[in-house]
Amino acid sequence: MADSPAATATSTIEPPSGLSVLLKAALPSLPVVNQLPGVRKASRDGFAGLSYSRPPVSVERAAVEAFADVCGFPHKDVVPLPYPHLLAFGLQMAIMSDPAFPAPAVGTVHLENSITQHRPIRIGETLSVTEHVGAPVPHPKGTVYEFVTEIRVGDTSGELVWEETSAYLRRGKSDKDASYGTVFPEASPSGVVWRLPADLGRQYAAVSGDHNPIHLYPVTAKALGFPRQIAHGMWTMARCVAHLENRLPDAVRVDVAFKKPVLLPGKVEYGATPVDRGYAFGLTSTSGKPHLAGRTTAL
Numbered sequence: 228m229a230d231s232p233a234a235t236a237t238s239t240i241e242p243p244s245g246l247s248v249l250l251k252a253a254l255p256s257l258p259v260v261n262q263l264p265g266v267r268k269a270s271r272d273g274f275a276g277l278s279y280s281r282p283p284v285s286v287e288r289a290a291v292e293a294f295a296d297v298c299g300f301p302h303k304d305v306v307p308l309p310y311p312h313l314l315a316f317g318l319q320m321a322i323m324s325d326p327a328f329p330a331p332a333v334g335t336v337h338l339e340n341s342i343t344q345h346r347p348i349r350i351g352e353t354l355s356v357t358e359h360v361g362a363p364v365p366h367p368k369g370t371v372y373e374f375v376t377e378i379r380v381g382d383t384s385g386e387l388v389w390e391e392t393s394a395y396l397r398r399g400k401s402d403k404d405a406s407y408g409t410v411f412p413e414a415s416p417s418g419v420v421w422r423l424p425a426d427l428g429r430q431y432a433a434v435s436g437d438h439n440p441i442h443l444y445p446v447t448a449k450a451l452g453f454p455r456q457i458a459h460g461m462w463t464m465a466r467c468v469a470h471l472e473n474r475l476p477d478a479v480r481v482d483v484a485f486k487k488p489v490l491l492p493g494k495v496e497y498g499a500t501p502v503d504r505g506y507a508f509g510l511t512s513t514s515g516k517p518h519l520a521g522r523t524t525a526l
Contacts, residue, residue: 242317483521
């Protein structure tokens with residue numbers, strides 16, 4: 228992944244939620260409507276970045292435990308490593324829905340994700356969350372936008388406890404000479420098979436706020452080109468981290484690449500193996516097709 232985008236002026240907003248997020252995200256993909264003022268997307272040429280923050284938010288036990296139950300984490304007095312992504316997701320959607328952001332949210336693919344936890348976040352702590360994205364990055368299949376999250380204790384000058392880079396691919400005009408993508412060590416399947424229910428996407432949506440229609444029902448997924456609903460990529464990451472959770476240090480980085488979508492209902496096979504300063508891990512279909520590749524690195 229590239230370096231963090233250059234700093235831009237940050238707007239503080241209350242992150243949108245519910246149907247309003249889906250509607251605003253969908254409008255730029257609708258013919259005619261996508262040319263209206265306030266909906267029409269800016270050109271990617273000259274796009275330098277956007278930055279949003281939210282008012283300080285307290286970590287609530289009930290929300291954390293609901294997430295833990297869906298993703299396979301135990302209940303503790305600190306949050307699961309991927310949980311803070313939920314605090315930033317609304318800001319990511321707000322940026323994608325901003326007319327100044329060049330790419331429509333619908334059809335933009337979550338390609339890679341990297342989380343750095345400097346120390347565990349305790350339930351009850353008050354956090355400041357900032358999200359920014361910089362100029363587009365060339366990719367062999369289109370353009371990548373890297374969303375960078377910073378979470379600090381108290382106000383925006385407080386202790387930095389958690390960071391994330393989410394790389395989103397917009398297919399289109401490409402650069403065949405571009406090089407993008409993390410190379411992961413191999414983690415062969417270990418015989419651990421997870422059977423995923425048809426409503427897993429709805430379960431994760433209820434705790435995460437990510438109600439993208441591709442994750443919810445067969446009919447909504449088919450409307451967007453999938454044979455049936457698919458699991459959230461961030462759920463697959465979280466479920467893998469939960470399996471390793473008791474072997475990870477307090478200060479750790481977790482990197483993943485999302486490969487083929489996981490169709491629901493379905494079965495996936497998990498594997499992990501020790502590597503230098505951590506573990507390589509992955510998810511495959513029971514026929515061996517890759518769904519996710521990742522690694523942890525002790526800091």
